Amino acid sequence: MTITRRTTWTRGVGISLLLIAACTMNPATGQRQLTLMSQAQEIEMGRQTHPEVLATFGAYDDPEWQSYIQELGSKIAATSERPELDWTFTVLDDPVVNAMALPGGFIYVNRGILADFNSEAELASVLGHEIGHVTARHSVEAMSRAQLAQLGLGVAAVASEEFRQYAGLASQGLGILFLKFGRDDENQSDALGLRYMTRAGYDPYQMPKVFNTLDRVTQAQGMRGNPEWMSTHPDPGNRVQNIDARIAQLPPELRQGTVGRESYMARVEGLVYGDDVRQGYTIGQTYYHPVLAFKVEFPDQWQIINQRQAVGALSPQRDAAVVLTLSNKDSPRAAFEDFFSQQGVQRGSNEGNNLYSFRAFDPQTGVSKADGLIGFLSHNGQVYQLIGYTAAETWRSYSGAMRQSLASFAKVTQKRYLDVEPKTIDVVSLPRAMTLAEFAKRFPSNAELSDIAILNAVNEDTMLEKGSLVKRIVGGKLPTK
Numbered sequence: 039m040t041i042t043r044r045t046t047w048t049r050g051v052g053i054s055l056l057l058i059a060a061c062t063m064n065p066a067t068g069q070r071q072l073t074l075m076s077q078a079q080e081i082e083m084g085r086q087t088h089p090e091v092l093a094t095f096g097a098y099d100d101p102e103w104q105s106y107i108q109e110l111g112s113k114i115a116a117t118s119e120r121p122e123l124d125w126t127f128t129v130l131d132d133p134v135v136n137a138m139a140l141p142g143g144f145i146y147v148n149r150g151i152l153a154d155f156n157s158e159a160e161l162a163s164v165l166g167h168e169i170g171h172v173t174a175r176h177s178v179e180a181m182s183r184a185q186l187a188q189l190g191l192g193v194a195a196v197a198s199e200e201f202r203q204y205a206g207l208a209s210q211g212l213g214i215l216f217l218k219f220g221r222d223d224e225n226q227s228d229a230l231g232l233r234y235m236t237r238a239g240y241d242p243y244q245m246p247k248v249f250n251t252l253d254r255v256t257q258a259q260g261m262r263g264n265p266e267w268m269s270t271h272p273d274p275g276n277r278v279q280n281i282d283a284r285i286a287q288l289p290p291e292l293r294q295g296t297v298g299r300e301s302y303m304a305r306v307e308g309l310v311y312g313d314d315v316r317q318g319y320t321i322g323q324t325y326y327h328p329v330l331a332f333k334v335e336f337p338d339q340w341q342i343i344n345q346r347q348a349v350g351a352l353s354p355q356r357d358a359a360v361v362l363t364l365s366n367k368d369s370p371r372a373a374f375e376d377f378f379s380q381q382g383v384q385r386g387s388n389e390g391n392n393l394y395s396f397r398a399f400d401p402q403t404g405v406s407k408a409d410g411l412i413g414f415l416s417h418n419g420q421v422y423q424l425i426g427y428t429a430a431e432t433w434r435s436y437s438g439a440m441r442q443s444l445a446s447f448a449k450v451t452q453k454r455y456l457d458v459e460p461k462t463i464d465v466v467s468l469p470r471a472m473t474l475a476e477f478a479k480r481f482p483s484n485a486e487l488s489d490i491a492i493l494n495a496v497n498e499d500t501m502l503e504k505g506s507l508v509k510r511i512v513g514g515k516l517p518t519k
């Protein structure tokens with residue numbers, strides 16, 4: 039850990055850190071801890087980052103889920119060694135199977151992971167695990183180790199900080215959410231999570247079930263090349279065996295708590311599953327936003343990245359980007375003037391379609407940072423910023439594709455592109471015993487059988503009893519081009 043890293047992080051999150059290290063006893067772990075910040079600073083950091091998390095991922099728009107998670111989370115956190123924290127639990131509108139914690143008591147559960155649980159006790163075990171990261175102050179420790187400057191999101195990860203400023207993308211501060219904890223931290227959080235969930239009256243045997251599900255999700259995502267849970271939760275090794283051993287040591291009265299399967303299955307019915315097409319979808323390289331009623335065509339082979347505050351595409355070599363964002367200015371004119379009033383931005387020529395070329399450079403040294411194209415337009419009462427940029431050396435090879443892409447922005451009026459509904463979970467009570475494969479034939483899903491198996495924590499040939507509650511995926515059909 040170095041002072042340089044600490045200051046890098048300090049700048050990102052925007053609060054000042056005393057450069058004094060104190061050694062304190064952690065009440066949750068009973069271990070002595072080298073802490074670089076006080077509890078007040080830790081809470082302040084969470085408070086400052088929380089609005090940014092909400093702006094970037096969005097809270098899931100369902101008051102029932104939000105009040106439920108707050109109630110359940112608070113109940114579990116009250117059993118922890120830090121009950122006095124202002125615990126805040128939020129369901130994020132994110133299909134990725136993950137849960138995260140910020141220092142100071144901010145816990146996030148993606149709707150993607152909620153879909154995979156089959157009981158309230160499973161959810162309680164993950165909440166307990168995340169609460170454990172906070173009580174053990176893992177992120178406070180990890181921040182001292184991590185090179186936060188290298189963390190980022192999506193497009194932001196490949197673009198430099200300077201680029202981000204033009205594109206209006208998420209700031210560095212969110213890097214804190216994506217800290218990778220070590221195996222020891224994960225094992226410790228598992229143990230703490232088990233402690234808290236059992237104290238809150240839940241069945242501990244549901245915890246290893248979650249690990250099995252997460253393993254299956256990770257394997258499935260790994261085959262698709264993107265194991266999200268693993269990026270924030272490294273595999274602590276024999277996780278299931280470790281937790282089984284701990285459960286065996288629990289006093290018998292703690293080994294028989296609430297499972298809450300039926301109540302959870304009733305709750306999960308109607309939950310949005312996978313990407314929510316109302317927040318944008320693609321057909322080929324054409325991106326449609328049904329709520330904002332626009333479309334844009336991205337260059338061939340470019341990877342489209344749809345985020346809450348921006349949609350964009352990256353060149354295959356990841357050295358050029360096209361990004362659309364909403365401007366906070368009242369008119370394209372005002373947005374245009376605001377953009378070109380920035381130091382280090384030089385206006386070029388009008389390239390047609392209201393697109394202007396620009397050059398960005400370091401105002402101190404004059405060193406070139408990027409060449410690009412920028413345009414602003416008004417659509418349905420909102421001002422959009424359209425930008426394409428790359429390094430000066432690659433400008434010639436990309437300017438044509440970027441110009442064509444930005445100029446393709448158009449209004450969408452056809453109902454079939456606008457009236458799209460997301461996929462949701464439907465829970466079926468089986469009329470008779472059948473295998474999952476039979477279930478999938480009789481009650482079809484808009485998802486692969488392998489995903490339905492993971493969702494229900496069974497195998498394709500598992501015989502399911504009459505009356506079993508089984509999840510399937512309905513809706514979410516997109517128009518064909």
Ligand SMILES: [Zn+2]
Nearest residue numbers: 171224227271
């Ligand atoms: Zn964890």
